[in-house]
Amino acid sequence: MATENKTREVRYAVAPERMPPLTKEQMTDGQRKVAAELEAGPRGSVRGPYNSILRSPGFMEHCQKLGGYVRFDCPLDMRIREMAALMGARHWTQQFEWFVHVPHALKAGLAQSTIDAIKAGQRPAGMKKDEEVVYDVMIELLNNHSICDATYARALAEFGEAGIVDLVGTSGYYIMIGMIMNVARTAMPDGKPLPLAPLADQIQPIG
Numbered sequence: 046m047a048t049e050n051k052t053r054e055v056r057y058a059v060a061p062e063r064m065p066p067l068t069k070e071q072m073t074d075g076q077r078k079v080a081a082e083l084e085a086g087p088r089g090s091v092r093g094p095y096n097s098i099l100r101s102p103g104f105m106e107h108c109q110k111l112g113g114y115v116r117f118d119c120p121l122d123m124r125i126r127e128m129a130a131l132m133g134a135r136h137w138t139q140q141f142e143w144f145v146h147v148p149h150a151l152k153a154g155l156a157q158s159t160i161d162a163i164k165a166g167q168r169p170a171g172m173k174k175d176e177e178v179v180y181d182v183m184i185e186l187l188n189n190h191s192i193c194d195a196t197y198a199r200a201l202a203e204f205g206e207a208g209i210v211d212l213v214g215t216s217g218y219y220i221m222i223g224m225i226m227n228v229a230r231t232a233m234p235d236g237k238p239l240p241l242a243p244l245a246d247q248i249q250p251i252g
Contacts, residue, residue, distance in 0.1 A: 060230050061230065062229070062230050062231065062232045063097075063228070063229045063230045064096060064097040064100060064229040064230075064231070065096065065232070066091070066092075066096045067096070067099060072099070073102070075102035075103075076099050076100075076102045078102065079099065079102045079105045079106050079109070080099060082106070082109070083095060083105075083109050086109075086113065087113070087116075087117055088109075093141060093145065093226070093231065094141075094142075094222040094223075094225055094226050094231065095109065096229075096231065097225050097226060097228075097229035097231060098222070098225060108221075108222075111218055112218060112222070115214070115215050115218045115219075119211050119215060120207075120208075120211065121204070121208060121211050121212060121215065122153070122175070123149070123153040124150070124153040124154045124155050124176075125175060125176070125179055125212065126153075126215050127146055127149050127150035127153050127155055128150065128155055128159070128163075128176060128179050128180075128183075129179060129183055129212060129215050129216040129219065130142065130146045130149075130150075130215070130216070130219040131143065131146055131147070131150055131155075131160060131163055132163055132179075132180070132183040132184075132187070132216070133183070133187070133216050133219045133220040133223055134146060134219065134223055134241075135163050135164060135166065135241065135244075136187045136220075137220060137223045137224060137227060138227075138241050138243055138244070139223035139224075139226055139227055139241075140233060140239045140240060140241055141226050141231045141232075141233060141234070142219060142222070142223045142226065143164075143240050143241050144233060144234065144237060144240050145234075146219075147160060147240075155176075156169075156171070158170070158171065159171075159172060159176065164240075164241065166244045168180065168184075174203070175203050175204075178196075178199050178200050178203045178204070179212065181196050181199070182196055182200050182209075182212060182213075183216060186213065186216070197209075200212070
């Protein structure tokens with residue numbers, strides 16, 4: 046019996062950015078204050094999600110401090126933090142976040158094959174032990190909104206209680222700013238092409 050191969054073509058348009066970067070002249074005094082604080086830190090400039098977050102200077106003041114901990118001070122291995130960031134970005138199909146964090150993940154030692162599998166919505170083969178724990182924690186957390194006792198026990202043995210809080214908090218931070226960028230339609234840097242296609246279960250019919 047012949048088997049019919051069906052290929053589903055997915056087309057999508059890039060909608061206009063809702064919250065583009067503000068000039069200094071467009072900023073309020075409060076926005077200029079928190080923008081200057083961020084520029085004086087290790088980030089060096091207001092870009093990416095902070096172009097949108099700047100609309101609420103009070104939120105940005107505290108958000109960038111949490112982001113500073115996640116990016117620069119968290120004791121979890123950077124490879125683990127970047128893996129969590131990529132899994133959150135894939136789950137939310139957050140283009141900017143994926144584009145920015147892939148180079149960070151590679152530099153931190155995450156394998157290209159692991160990144161490719163996450164991108165495809167598949168479980169990576171050949172992960173390190175701590176990466177397997179992170180993958181299971183993130184998959185359960187993203188899909189089930191919690192984790193089972195067995196996964197918790199493995200995470201506890203691998204990272205300790207503080208490490209679990211840092212892992213979940215790190216993923217939560219990147220998911221939060223990813224959601225903000227999805228709402229704001231944050232543009233890709235320099236007009237780069239979108240790196241992520243929607244996963245099959247994310248495609249919704251129109252009409």
